[in-house]
Amino acid sequence: MNVPLAKAVGQPVSRVDGPRKVTGHARYAGEFDVPGMLHAALVLSTVPKGAVAAIDGEAARQVPGVHVLVTHENAPRLPYRRMAQRPQVDAQSGDQLQVFQGPEIHFNGQPVAVVVAETLEQAVHAASLVTVTYEEEEASTTFDIDRGKPPSSGNEKAGRPAETSMGDADAAFAAAPVKVEAIYTQPREHHNAIEPHVTIARWDGDVLTLYDKTQWVDNDRKEIAHVFGIPEESIRVVSPFVGGAFGSALRTWPHVTVAALAAKVAGRPVRVELTRRELYTSVGFRPHTVQRVALGAERDGTLTAIIQEAWGQTSAYEEYAEVTLDPARNTYACPNVRTRYRLIEMNTNSPCPMRGPGVATGLLAHETAMDELAVALGMDPVELRLRNYAEKDQHKDLPWSSKALRECYRIGAERFGWSGRQPEPRSMREDGQLIGFGMATAAYPAHRSEASAEATLFSDGTALIRSAASDMGPGTYTSITQVAADALGLPVEAVRFELGDTDMPFAPVHGGSITLASVGTAVEAACRVLLEDLSNVVRADPDGPFANLSADDLEWRDGGAVRRGGGELVTFETLLRGLRLDRIVGQGDSAPGDESKTYSSCAFGAVFAEVRVDPDLGTVRVHRIVGAYDIGRVVNPKTAHSQCIGGMVGAIGMALLEQAEWDERFGRVMNGNLAEYLVPVCADVRELDALFVESEDRIFNPLGVKGVAELGICGVAPAIGNAVYHATGRRIRDFPILPEKLL
């Protein structure tokens, strides 16, 4: 059996779903035309803790067009069955919020009722007429590190340990000739994908269909099956397009249950579409995190001690924890490393992963501290990183399955023009503006998971690939199409990939940058199975063109088969018609092997940023960013480039703009919109470039890919912060770097 040569993989193929997206014909979850659909509006608690004392819904019920008002007083009891194994996307300890099952209030913004009406206008108005009175209790709304508690065993097991120690970091730090120590703060940040979360629920008897914004249809189905105590087979989840998510649609949030419940009670399909303000309390966010970093080094820059401690916020009903301290443990070689992780319970909705979860946060502190160490040593920041280059994953004590980070530093610095940096802060100026150059290391662990796919080859020479994956923007539709095209020896135009439906073969979560490594390998497997079957059939056909050949004599390419060493190409059309088959189907599965026991896999990068700072007004503008990345094999350089520059834009927000303005008195985010919660606009972004080093990681998976999306936001914010230091001589450790911090 010969594998076709890669023709599509590696090419900058334009998005195959592009025409649908640019014409408005890509259908997102809330856009399905479901006959008889009603509209829902939520009533949310306005206190952070306590219980609902009374709900007066009479005025709401009188509003014309209103069908039902569902509250904890009249809602059907839902079983909320426990899952045998907690999904990775959920908080690893505590209990998910149960909607309308009791009067308890855990946070400001918790749903306490839902109104269902003929039109959205009617529902929203009626919801505003529902009067809720509360018995308030004293809430925990302050981020008080004295209340920090170690993560529970669920999080320990999931790789978010309370303490880790290697060598004797405290003694080494005390003895270090050069040291830095500081506290770093990152605020609560919100995903703010442009598409709001939305669910349409429709019951046909006992069968539930959910059109939902989700990064994982299979788990969505499983969660709702457990909530309602119904078999998974009676639920179908459809989600062909996701308008950005960045982690906010990994898990199944309460509003999905609200939609299904409201549709059940109303006896009609119901759409729940969250408003922008509701998104700040109805889905998760990147948790407010404070970190202390202490680094000790020899005078030549060799690290002798790394101590990093983190305090992250979590909710009162669930314990969400992150891998914030992973970067402290394995980014650089150092014999003495100690980490400590604590969580602070607050009356808030639960946090959740947001692009580069934990790692981006940990690197923000770690890579800023490394820059401070470089300053203390009088050493070039790139040189310091090369001096402490980690030749292995010292925390896991495993070799890397691949690592080309040295090359990233080299070509990134070269493209950026790092050598033109004058080391002294405030030494570079142009047009009255201070110029700063800064850099940082980026890294994000590579994982893969079990996945399945189905490949169908039709007698017209086209193929259909299906897997219940998702594409929230990285280009899964396109990259998988490329993988399948090469696997079948077809042009990209002849292959169609469908995703986002529980009727399709199982796919893992579309998160953690695992999709291509997982689903891509399953698709390759499915195509291989398909061609093997076809090979067997054609060679067994005594009247066929390839009768009695051995499998090795057949070569699949250019939309058909050819006898190795010469002969005419026989197209798939001819082969299938000759066999009187209208199609042939292959099922394929893939799963990680034992490689993660013998290797550690990670994507790497080196990020260089130039900022311009107004010395009087304190405004910072990012002039340009260059990132050089080792992401393994680059399946599509065009979409991979977009992933990286997209991460940079997100990180400009992280570095300079984004923060939820929390009011402790109300336990509420006050700037819950897109006018006062600032994300970067077009004019905030000038030149961005991403380069890829030659790399292929066949140890990690047969495709050789490592994943891009999460990596793209990592290391960029500290590079910007380090550039601000270089421009101004001011070290801002409390992000975002707002003008007032530089005045």
Next chain:
Amino acid sequence: MLETDEGQVRRSEAAYSQHAASIALTVNGESHQIQVDARTTLLDALRDRLHLTGTKKGCGLGQCGACTVLVDGRRVVSCLTLAVMNQGKSVTTIEGLAEGGLHPVQKAFIERDGFQCGYCTPGQIMSAVGLIREGRTRSDDEIRENMSGNLCRCGAYTNIVQAIKDALAQGLDDPEAVRQAVEAIRQDAERGE
């Protein structure tokens, strides 16, 4: 299984409130007479009444630009105008931008990868078309400034700017555009005489 209390279900005969209005709207060249609540935004009328879901709802408060359409040829955010305020107006949405094929801006967005998730894309494209009509494309900075009413959380801004520049450049090679430009010059010259 669930118990549904039928008593909770109260069906209203009045699907719409007394504050309903009937308005005439031309959308993508087609005349519509639609019944709307006075509170219905142009955005919701397009999406929920006319099922033109290419126009996206991102924030409902004019803060993201995803709902950008052309009204009488100018770009506006359709979430901040009530449908009733647009009586008799002509609306162009992403679905009506090009008949049959793709508009040069649409082609350029695909070629330059001016989007990722695609949700802000129709608004970006309608905004870009409005921008080009306004002539605010004399420099990269002017394009960036005047595309800043359209948020892209995936961060495709640099590619969007490239796509707009490509479309502008291609526009000049477009025989129809050249013919129109020549015609305009001829008419100006005639008027000058």
Next chain:
Amino acid sequence: MVPFAYIAVATPEAAIRRTAEGRGAEYVAGGTDMVQLLQEGVRAPLELVDINGIAFDDVSIAIDGIRIGAMARLADVADDPAIRERVPVVSSALQESASPQVRNMATVGGNLLQRTRCLYFRDATTPCNRRVPGSGCPALEGQNRINAILGGSPRCIAAYPGDLAVALVAVDAEVLVAGPTGERTITVENLHRLPGDAPHLETVLEPGDLITAIWIPLAAAGRRSHYLKVRDRTTFEWALASAAVSLGMNGDTILEARVAVGGVATKPWRLRHVEEMLVDRRLDHALARAAGERAADGAEPRGRNAFKVTLLRRTVERALLQIGGLA
């Protein structure tokens, strides 16, 4: 959004009749602020009177000034050659307002009346004296980074968010108002009230009053003018601090000065004491510095907005340097 009646009118008389009766009718023009406030449940009119049919949307130059119809859209006024040449401060303030789409929709009349961006005013779940008189002001001790350091009271420190009004104060502009009892003019400087004990009363307009035009006297239009807006994001954000400066110059000597600031005060804020410092002086770095130093006199910072004291000083200084070609 509460249910409301909707009526479109074609004349000012018809518009004024609807709203003068005090029965909960309110005007809507561009709709860009009104619809946000309706969506957020901040405003609940019984009737919306659509005045887009009133054709006061031209910019005209008379012998003694420039008249801008109140229904003119921000983008059109910003692009108007007369405005760009004669009162660049107005053109820039408009160009830097909101987004291109909103500038195509919003009217200049409506823009003057846009409501504060105070986080508590816009979030109907919290108290706010401006939204619900007597309910309290959480901004005093809360998330008040965007709030005012000038002109506040113990009842309210909401910042006036607009740019245009600030620029208009610097060019001595007036608004022409038609009302139930006839027409009158009000200087833009006097259009807005201080919050005092009644922050819900934002302007001196009475029920039925309709702004029909903005008038910029030619004397002011002859001065050199400039608008500087400072914000976190490069664009599409309200001002953290802004300065509108217009100077009558003879060579590099200042004969007449107007300095108004935005983003920092409860209304468009004129710095008369700074103006006095500038008159009959040569515009140089030292003068700009000295004037900037006095720009925040009387400021009452409260927590997170304290930085605006320094930012305002430097903004005024920078605006003066820029207008003098010194920056």
